[in-house]
Amino acid sequence: MNNQDIHIGIVGAGNIGSTIYQLLVSSGDAYKVSIADQVERNWNISEDHYVQLQVTETSQFNEFVSDKTLIINALPFHQNINLYKACRESDVAYFDLSEDDALDKYIASLLTNEEKIPFTMPHCGLAPGMSSIVAYHISKKLETPKNIKIRVGALSQNASNKLRYYTSWSGEGLVNEYIGDCQVVRNGKLEAEQALSGYEKITIKGDEYEAFHTSGGIGSLARTLAQEDFSGNVDYKTLRRVGHHNYVDFLFNDLQLDQSSLTQIFKFCIPKTRKDVVIIFASAGSEESEDDYIYYKEFKPTDINGRYFTAIEYTTAIGVLAMVELYIKEKLPQKGYVKQEDAKWEDAIKTRFGGYYRKEQR
Secondary structure (H helix, E strand, O other): OOHHHOEEEEEOOOHHHHHHHHHHHOOOOOOEEEEEEOOOOOOOOOHHHEEEOOOOOHHHHHHHHOOOOEEEEOOOHHHHHHHHHHHHHHOOEEEEOOOOOHHHHHHHHHHHOOOOOOOEEOOOOHHHHHHHHHHHHHHOOOOOOOEEEEEEEEEEOOOOOOOOOOEOOOHHHHHHHOOOEEEEEEOOEEEEEEOOOOOEEEEEOOEEEEEEEOOOOOOOHHHHHHHOOOOOEEEEEEEEOOOHHHHHHHHHHHOOOOHHHHHHHHHHOOOEOOOEEEEEEEEEEOOOOOOOEEEEEEEOOEEEOOEEEOHHHHHHHHHHHHHHHHHHOOOOOOOOEOOHHHOOHHHHOOOOOHHHHOOOEO
């Protein structure tokens, strides 16, 4: 594809959508970029690039999508299916950032009925996303991997509350992680664990954290491994400062607050921070050892092309943009459902933004 002929549409102009937009327009890649949302245009988005629409109206999705080369969905997870239907109708390539699996179930129903779908790559970004790709990559270094672990944390650098946590991204998305079922593989079989279960303490680089199951972070990787000749175990857990789990377990399980109430608490009652840190830890082990291969990287806020981004903003944005670049360079299939683990780690870290993830150690 010629970059000048590529028109990228972003739907959702929140923190992550705006970050994706800013990285694209400052990249020098000559793509045409448009971004749409229902809110008024943010000061850092060009008036020429912005389209205001009602995201609850599918007809407006159809109009925005129709002339685009590809769409990046940065909307709240509950809008995924509506936007995807518009992309499918116009045969436009689709990427999203969601951890929610409702769209996967919808796509599975289409594939079961042998219906054609455009290029479709959900679960892009950080976790799921690049963390899934690197975990799959290091597992392939072992002839017979037995234990694959993915541990990812989006944390505040400083927090004085009892949760030991300030929010750095969507409160709505966070609550969605803390409820529902979490896919794991146990002895080669796909199973489900309840969110907030599987509590453990883990020491990484001399620092102690706690980890527990949360939904969506593993993307399609558990299903992929369960369908392969894999007889071991794989799971994804969220990292937090020690002490956090006790309080969220109280809110979610002891009090049994409804999802709406929990979302209000995490959106409005917990301090927000732009001084965050993202930690990715993935390990693959044989029967004799749990950590034959380890990937570890820590991200803090940084300047990219003269703009300041928090760790969660740019780790998420560069994850999806690495996949976009692979698609444009035809290093991914051009049609149909494409999983994160279908991307090669070696290709991903050679992209303009995927290179930020480059670091592996044994």
